Amino acid sequence: MTTPIDIGGGRQLFIDHRFIDRSRGVRLRMNPPQQHAEPVLVPDRPWESNGIGAYNTVLLEADGRFRMWYDAGVKGGLPSEGARRLGYAESEDGRHWHKPSLGLIPFQGSTDNNLVAPLHERQSLQGATVFRDDAAPEAERYKLWTKFLPTKAEQEAGARAGLWGMHSTDGLHWNYYPNQPNPEGSCDTQNMVFWDERLHCYVGYTRVRATQHLDEAAEAEGRKRYRSVGRVTSADFRTWSDVEIVFEADPADLSMPVPEQADNNTANIDYYTSCAMKYEGAEDVYLMLPSAYYHWGEGQYPATMDVQLLTSRDGISWDRAGDREPFLRLGPDGSSTSGMIFANPWLLPMGDELWLYYAGTPRTHGALPAGSSEADFARRTGIFCASLRRDGFLSADAGSAGGELTTPLLTFTGDSLRLNCDGSAGGWLQVEVLDAQDQPVTGYTLSEADDLRGNGVDKQVTWQGRADLGDLSGRAIRLHFVMRSMKLFAFQFVGQAGIRPT
Structure with missing residues (x-):
């Protein structure tokens, strides 16, 4: 088995293809800042x-x-x-x-x-x-x-x-x-x-x-x-x-x-x-x-x-x-x-x-x-x-036809997954958790994933209303993102103490 990337509880940015093992309909896009004209x-x-x-x-x-x-x-x-x-x-x-x-x-x-x-x-x-x-x-x-x-x-x-x-x-x-x-x-x-x-x-x-x-x-x-x-x-x-x-x-x-x-x-x-x-x-x-x-x-x-x-x-x-x-x-x-x-x-x-x-x-x-x-x-x-x-230098973007990406194997610490993403009005995103054999993990499958909409730097991922995935902490997993009209900038696993309101 490929050695997983240990990301702990740190914030992970899509500045390159490190966290894109495979994808369809997704590309990395640079996001220039707003330049204010007055000095x-x-x-x-x-x-x-x-x-x-x-x-x-x-x-x-x-x-x-x-x-x-x-x-x-x-x-x-x-x-x-x-x-x-x-x-x-x-x-x-x-x-x-x-x-x-x-x-x-x-x-x-x-x-x-x-x-x-x-x-x-x-x-x-x-x-x-x-x-x-x-x-x-x-x-x-x-x-x-x-x-x-x-x-x-x-x-x-x-x-x-x-x-x-x-x-x-x-x-x-x-x-x-x-x-x-x-x-x-x-x-x-x-x-x-x-x-x-x-x-x-x-x-x-x-x-x-x-x-x-x-x-x-x-x-x-x-x-x-x-x-x-x-x-x-x-x-x-x-x-x-x-x-x-x-x-x-x-x-x-x-x-x-x-x-x-x-x-x-x-x-x-x-x-x-x-x-x-x-x-x-x-x-x-x-x-x-x-x-x-x-x-x-x-x-x-x-x-x-x-x-x-x-x-x-x-x-x-x-x-x-x-x-x-x-x-x-x-x-x-x-x-x-x-x-x-x-x-x-x-x-x-x-x-x-x-x-x-x-x-x-x-x-x-x-x-x-x-x-x-x-x-x-x-x-x-x-x-x-x-x-x-924040974290917005580049993003993994899916257009109106939809797209998906899967990370390489990861291990993490924490019990909640937070995303920095922007779906504007019509965009949505779901997250599925796969095990080391690329099989969906019960409780975190795509059919159980709640759709994430809107625009926020710290949005909580849930499955049938449940955010806790602490039972997966330390296990080798992949994240499978399925999305439409969505910009995904970063993701982070945090503990309950680190959860911030959206």
Whole structure:
């Protein structure tokens, strides 16, 4: 007998075919979020005169506060010196944000601002990924990673640019870790880092510079290079593994049809950021929301970016969702999200929804259009919010003709089965339990299954009005879903104490 998958009482998402052993009339479908057109944060301070950049972080604290660390740009003195800083904002509802005067970091002779890093005015950093590390000592409760640029004088004294880490007790008062940059190697854009409880280590995703090649001939000739995403791990946030490339443009990307082909040394598409993270709603779900950078023509034309979705069970091997269509789309021509958009960490649970913040700009990655100014584009940058269903990244969908799917063998703990599903008006779903020999289990057969209708993230499955299936806990079983006009996002076995009202 095939070894069953032990799922315990964890929530199981249909992000891939892991829980589809066989099916008829069912397909996996990506479900893009609703993108809200109005920005939640715009540049309106002198230290934001060059706009709000792409690399930002939003956290939801246990006390209900929304906290944002954002990429504030301003023209510096010497090239790149003081060009970008980390601003701070707070909100009670995630929609309306306040930029407090913190009195921490000098800007043009005054600390009357909301800046928290870098610590010296002529240093520069490229936004940051901030995360709360509850397992760390209080002095390191908050950590950040950033592409950091010391001042020219500091570099002449031996300091090096690269990926730097900082720590803080409160997310406001920051200190540099010693022996920076760490880890060594290339970095660019927003580098992601978090504590992975499943692996019991820190996991980081870095943007590897354009060092990958289309093929050996291209490498020998020094042409057709493209960007990629690397992964590193650390037990202590100080000693890191070597970089392993885990995502890059593949042959389907690199051979995509284009209306014109420039004769240059770059591929037609690569991936600018990763926004890779572990999904806190499930034990073995990892998500990547990379910005796809299109540049097939002369001068990197069209030099636009939107956001795709990738999923993984281990954070190393990634599946492309939605046939490579955008998960976050560019806005209407001329809007603040019409040129490039970038997903930002983290996914925030808000009741039955998840909120995802993203940065937008009307400009492209290419040259400015004739007659336009940098300042005009900078004024129209901002941070936006998108919302999606809890667990709703992909779903196993049956259409109006109906369909069914059967899971592989599973073992579970609990005594009640809950589903996250959407049947709208005419949809329905029934669940049958099969034993290890694929035979219906008495008491849980299709003829005894009650139909489940409606739309909810935590709907209880019953058989002739009975929900209890505790007598099957620990036994090898399969779930047989039969449905019509239904989207099935996730399932979970819970104990009586875990039952929540629908």
